[in-house]
Amino acid sequence: MNTTAIGTSEFNRVASFIWQELKPRGKWLTPFNVISIPIILLGIGILYFRFVYGIGFVTNLNQYYPLGIWIGFDVVTGVALAGGAYVITFVVYVMRMEKYHSIVRVTVLNGLLAYIFYAGALTLDLGRPWHIVNPIIGNSFGYNSVLFLVSWHFLLYMLTMALEFSPVVAEWAQLEKARKFLSGLTLGAVIFGITLSILHQSGLGALFLMAKPKIHPLWYSEFIPVMFVVSSIYAGLSMIIFEGTISHKVFRDLLAGQDHHRYEEIILGLGKGAAITMFVYYFFQALLFIHEERWELITDAWGYWYLLEVIGLVLIPCFMYAYAVRNRNLGILKVAAVLALLGIILNRLNVTVIAYRWYDVDKYYPSWQEIVVTLTVVFTEIWIFRWIVTRMPVFGKRR
């Protein structure tokens, strides 16, 4: 029939189009490629051993440290850093601040990829990953489990983010009707996505609520979930500034025609948001400090480590952000973003790995294989990111 014929030709067109787009573009021997390709290959090799001989074969995990950096860094930290997507969609679609519209697409793409890869890292860490559908298809719902909620929220949030990003894909594939339809769903997807984000950002903290006797009291409190949500806001903002800075250099030609002044306005605005959130977060920490009577604990090495995180990597970057915004100093703004990100990484790693079983003599530290696999995850994500932005209208312009 007529429609089928149109369907087939349409399909052929799309298929040949995708084939065209799959081919690499540009130079191959960039420094990034030279470093990342061997690491990715090595990582894949390590993963082979991990699936054949078991997790213990390539990691330093043991009976007392069941979670290493695959969870502590890839999943828990990665998700916090991907918080930018929900913050920006909130600002643009709910608060309707048009100023930030131009970074929505790239931020959502970053968030989506981060979730895909970090949730992917989760499956690397699962002992029996082929059972991963169990909590989803309903043969065994552990309603009483925080992890159950987190896994559902991950899944749903990835779907909502895919929906938020889908208009871009439709535009790329030149499907005008689909693009219109998908754009219409954006506000709903955004609202749902923000709600899910609040829940799983806090849920990742709530996973550790039952580890009360194992986490150093400077990092444990019943408010871990709240702290995780609040810090994910400025983590996301700092990450956007950080990535924006890099993208600005690397994808300069894609951004051509975008007013530099406007870009500056945007990241200063983000810095302002970060300064305020960090200030609030710092006072949350201070409140917990008083509430949990932590002053008895800060006189030893763990105490200094805690102060480094809370003062050195929260309060100081907060002031730097404020100073940078007031004086329109992008250099300091970027340093502040890096420090804030380090603070987030440290905080998440402290809760999940470093201050976990702080009383042990034989502490867990990651094996080189764990680090290589972590880098593999990060690099693969960057590869996919690069593939998408050089093809789809992510930065607002088609190449």
Place this chain on the structure above:
Amino acid sequence: MDRRRFFATAGTAAGTLLHMKKSEAANAKEGKEFVGVLVDTTRCIGCRACEVACSVAWNNFVPDVKNDNALDHRRDTSDKQYTVVNRFKTEKGDVFVKRQCMHCWQAACVAMCLVNAMYKTKEGPVTWNGEKCLGCRFCMVACPFDIPKAEYLSWNPRIMKCHMCYERLQEGKKPACVEACPADALMFGQKRELMEIARHRVYSHPDKYVHQIYGEQEAGGTGWLYLSAVPFDQIGFRTDLGTTPYPEYTKQFLVSVPLVLFGVPALLLGLSELSDRKNEVRESEGWTETGADE
């Protein structure tokens, strides 16, 4: 009171007692009451027959009790053994302590498991189901006693922990380790009865025991109970676990999840509506700069 009345009263009392016993027995038969094991460390002679019996019963690594000198150093349950016996040198001489899953009343591992692979049976034992388990190992994070152990060197790792010989209990038998104990250090029964026996032992020998029954309250109460002659922190027990059942720590969060799901979308929609109006006004005032691409 005359003699007949006395006998009548006594008879009724006995009858009531009997009746009570019977209904409890009925309850127990229906599996409504939790069972557990009382470990009296003052009776344990360190023969490790329980280790052997457990490993034989469940196809785990069977230790060579005569020659391996395992008592010389501290051991922990592992992915090869559900239970181990340790020797502690204390002021009251050598004390032997068997260690295995405590079978918490409100088990942290069960609350953490997202697929109900860790499962609290109505009889009390906490069991593990390999058909469901994802191997996420969060049960190991949650367990305050560090009991679940993963088989890290397997492509298909199991989570290994004592399940109080659930299959044997179903057949009406006692746990293998209890049956093997030659010194009567392990006693299997309902927790209610075990508590009475434990208290009776403490009160009738107040100098022999410390006046605490480990497991009565710890982590919300456990199925396995311990009696000791020396304070429990000297024989490898954590005494800082508190008496709150561990799942309680996540209760608040779990309750707030539906609240957020009800509330926040509505709030966001409202905010979005409000900000929409504001923009209209602004645009009519002449502020038109937008970066919209939709």
Place this chain on the structure above:
Amino acid sequence: MEYYTYVNIFETKGLEYLLLMCFFALFIYLVRYLSGPGKKDSAPRDGSAAGGRMKGAGH
């Protein structure tokens, strides 16, 4: 072993409220600092997301 003694779980409440007051004082200062002389060209708009709203709330 059980001990029965009095534990005041709200001992730190006074200090916490004190901290809250410090926070408000400093927060107002921070927001005013942030919307300081840096914003020459975008003064009519309320600036950034959070900052803008905060300022609005203050008026």
